[in-house]
Amino acid sequence: MRAGRQSPRFHDVGMANIRWTVIVQAGWIVVAFVPLSITAVFAAFGVLGALELVLPVLAQRSAGGTPWHPHHVAERYGLFAIITLGEGVLGTVASSGDLLGGGDGTRWTWNAIAVVIAGVGLTFGMWWTYFMTPFGDILVHRRGRGYLFGYGHIPVFIGIAGAGAGLHVAGLYMEHHAKISGTAVVLGLALPVGLYLLMVYLLHRLLLEVLGTR
Known part of the structure; x- marks a missing residue:
């Protein structure tokens, strides 16, 4: 959020990172506190785990990416x-x-x-x-x-x-x-x-x- 606020060039990618992180974390909270069947739990773990892995791709490519060394x-x-x-x-x-x-x-x-x-x-x-x-x-x-x-x-x-x-x-x-x-x-x-x-x-x-x- 700080990078997105202080660097107009990377504002979009900063907000994209925040957006996807909030979505995934909200999903984990639902799995943790909402009674679900064992099938639903395993399905949710698969989906959320996959989102965790592809989150950098979703956030970076949707907003132009950031520099890296x-x-x-x-x-x-x-x-x-x-x-x-x-x-x-x-x-x-x-x-x-x-x-x-x-x-x-x-x-x-x-x-x-x-x-x-x-x-x-x-x-x-x-x-x-x-x-x-x-x-x-x-x-x-x-x-x-x-x-x-x-x-x-x-x-x-x-x-x-x-x-x-x-x-x-x-x-x-x-x-x-x-x-x-x-x-x-x-x-x-x-x-x-x-x-x-x-x-x-x-x-x-x-x-x-x-x-x-x-």
């Missing part, structure tokens, strides 16, 4: 990726904690050593893979692909967080606390890592292809 945006997403990768470290710590022998946590077992090496190695490997692509430099030349870059990171973050959870599950399995099969444990880690690698590859390829780079 490619390197700053790439840095924000990169920092978010680093924060999410912290889940991998936490998953490794949680996995190895009960695998320490001796009861006082001073004697390492081979299982604990394997979990730490694999978990930390996987986390840093994912970090290295992400930052191989200079997203900021690419966005400088293809600002029109900003939404592809932004929305494409949603499954990237899902994959990173899922990998951290998968490491925790692996630790529980090795501690004999999990009641699932070894195949399920492997898939619980392999699938989110696969999703992450696939999305990083697709972002890299699509952003470079639109630049004509092969």
Whole structure:
């Protein structure tokens, strides 16, 4: 509202952001306080969740958009990726904690050593893979692909967080606390890592292809 009031050039986009935000928030309030059937609740969650995701597009494109700095945006997403990768470290710590022998946590077992090496190695490997692509430099030349870059990171973050959870599950399995099969444990880690690698590859390829780079 302040930007819309003080900048005539961006008044319309400021008001559009306010308008769509109020509409979506009013919808959440209705879901929270109005008795609805379970079917209506799930339908409302789907519609409102979709509106939350497309709100930037609706507000920005309907009113001409606002300026943004490619390197700053790439840095924000990169920092978010680093924060999410912290889940991998936490998953490794949680996995190895009960695998320490001796009861006082001073004697390492081979299982604990394997979990730490694999978990930390996987986390840093994912970090290295992400930052191989200079997203900021690419966005400088293809600002029109900003939404592809932004929305494409949603499954990237899902994959990173899922990998951290998968490491925790692996630790529980090795501690004999999990009641699932070894195949399920492997898939619980392999699938989110696969999703992450696939999305990083697709972002890299699509952003470079639109630049004509092969």
